[in-house]
Amino acid sequence: MGHRSLAAAVADLQRAGQLVRIEHEIDPHLEAAEIHRRVYAAGGPALYFARVAGTPFPMVSNLFGTLDRAKFLFRDALDDVRKLVELKTDPSNARRRPWRYWKLPLLAWRLRPKFVRSGPILKHTTCLSQLPQLKCWPLDGGAFVTLPQVYTEHPDATGWMKSNLGMYRVQLSGNEYEPDREVGLHYQIHRGIGVHHAAAVRRGERLRVNVNVGGPPALAVAAVMPLPEGLPEVAFAAALGGHRLRFCVPRVRSKELGVRREEGAVSPHSSLFTPHLPLPAEADFVISGWIDPARTKPEGPFGDHLGYYSLAHDFPVMTVDAVYHRPGAIWPFTVVGRPPQEDTTFGDLIHELTGPIIPTVIPGLHAVHAVDAAGVHPLLLAIGSERYVPYAGTRRPQELLTLANAILGQGQLSLAKYLFIVAKEDAPDLDIHDIGAFLRHLLERFDPESDLHFQTRTTADTLDYSAGMGLNAGSKLVIAAAGPKRRDLGTTVPADLRLPDGFADARVVMPGVLAVRGPQLGSRIAERGTEDEDPDITRLLSSLHSAFRGPRSALEGLPLIVVVDDGEFVSRALSNFLWAVFTRSDPANDVYGVGAFTHRKHWGCRGPLVIDARLKPHMPPPLEGDPAVTKRVDALFAKGGSLAGVKG
Secondary structure: OOOOOHHHHHHHHHHOOOEEEEOOOEOOEOHHHHHHHHHHHOOOOEEEEOOEOOOOOOEEEOOOOOHHHHHHHOOOOHHHHHHHHHHHHOOOHHHHOHHHHOOHHHHHHHOOOEEEOOOHHHOEEEOHHHOOOOEOOOOOOOOEEOOEEEEEEOOOOOOHHHEEEEOOEEEOOOOOOOOOOEEEEEOOOOOHHHHHHHHHHHHOOOEEEEEEEOOOHHHHHHHHOOOOOOOOHHHHHHHHHOOOOEEEOOOOOHHHHHHHHHHOOOOOOOOOOOOOOOEEOOOOEEEEEEEEEEEEEEEOOEEOOOOEEEOOEEEEEEEEEEEEEOOOOOEEEOOOOOOOOHHHHHHHHHHHHHHHHHHHHOOOEEEEEEOHHHOOOOEEEEEEOOOOOOOOOOOOOOHHHHHHHHHOOOHHHHHOOEEEEEEHHHOOOOOOOOHHHHHHHHHHHOOOOOOEEEEEEEEOOOOOOOOOOOOOEEEEEEEEEOOOOOOOOOOOOOOOOOOOOOOEEEEEEEOOEEEEEOOOOOOOOOOOOOOOOOHHHHHHHHHHHHHHOOOOOHHHHOOEEEEEOOHHHHHHOHHHHHHHHHHOOOHHHHEEEOOEEEEOOEEEEOOOEEEEOOOOOOOOOEOOOOHHHHHHHHHHHOOOOOOOOOOO
16 A cells, blocks of 8 residues: 555656656756656646756656646545544544444554665765755755754653654755755744754754655655654654555664764753654655754755745754665655646645644634645634624634634644634535635625734744835734625726825726825835834825715725736736735835824724735845746757657
């Protein structure tokens, strides 16, 4: 059952006609990523790069390029995972339908890793410079591992039960890293490795780390699963992979162990020290080493999943003491950038597997959707119950606010920047994945005087620079809506709309939303936090306030106005609107309102909400490919080229 190795998965996809072999030599510097992006965007096959410049190892990408392909890879075990989720959602299912769950005790046994003395991963070693030096975007700081599985164990209680397997960014080369000796390890807040790192700091020990690459595909999916703290990802990987996972530990001579103790790799008083962490026996590569909890080096820039570069910052540096690889090793990779990308499929698969659990975690919450087109964390949609006062003549958000606080207290959901939540009772059939319908429902009902709830100077996604306050810092806005429609949404630009100098090209993006091109910010606004309001926005608000006070104002049907750099781009597609508006604005800095007021520390407005969604000077640039590489890849896909006929 399942694929026990990456090579087995590649062969399976090739037999099924879902993988194409590319025999032409491909450069891992920008070229492989450009090919991947084209094929992914076209819904094309997985790609096997047989000859890669500068390395003896082949590469494979787009393994999870479509949800159907991901399901195909895990077809033997998906039903068992769904059964586990069913029992988590409602344990009484086991009593009512025992025949459906009779095999689950066998599955529970399968979750435990099997430890062996040897395995394919121990057959060969290599060095960092021999690995594929994949660079995806022109301004990336070096080569990166884009599908890593970073394995650590809790220093206070070693062993797989307290392990963490996460997909954290790994920089192989560049910057100040010592070649063939050091790599950068970038992890964001609310990640399991942070708990282990903190424990190592407290104990004054180095933290052992394995960066696994390849192996059973289930390991890659497990590494991105938002599992509760204490539930090991390797156990989930076994469930999804359909078989027990084998792990092995390299043998270390007692003399080497003594040297490691002298170097400080372990406290001499520790009785729990393991000189090497267990390695997945079927992994393709394992980069083994340790991080000194007190030592950092600059990591980045890196083209990231919000569609911009994350800039260079100090992050832990990993000292490498061995690079293992199996016979016939294959280097898997993906490319991240403005959604959708291949990691979108991870999110779709995770939702399909775990979506039914949400109501059991937060009672009253029916659905949550992290909007991929907006970069995932910038925009979160939710549907909940509003039952606090069913006897009241009028309804307003109350239980929804309790639910919103609960959502923002749940692991990675707490990174949401904008959270829009509505009451299920108002539209029982509302589909949370129909983003246009959801936004129309919200815009018809929210009251800008009472339904805007801010959190300022709080934690934010590590990769989101919109606040201009440094790493992990920003603000949040909850908009809650309950009750009957308050307004009919406008679909045309008001004929009498007058905009101040510098503002132009007003367009209706969707019912209720008006986009206006604003003046280019350039470099005249310094680091955020030094000013409360852009003077251009002040002029716009004054102009809109005059229009809103008029009789039967046409702005009544346009409760949201966004100021953008390019109105044509934002109005061209809903995905453009979601990406530009929610990745380029921070609620505390960039949300304004017509007729704004503050009452008892509550901020609201009597007219339309205004979001300044222009690209700010402190933000990194959007991702763009290299024109020379684009031209070279054009020739590969053209008639007579080595990739002619490949879907892309």
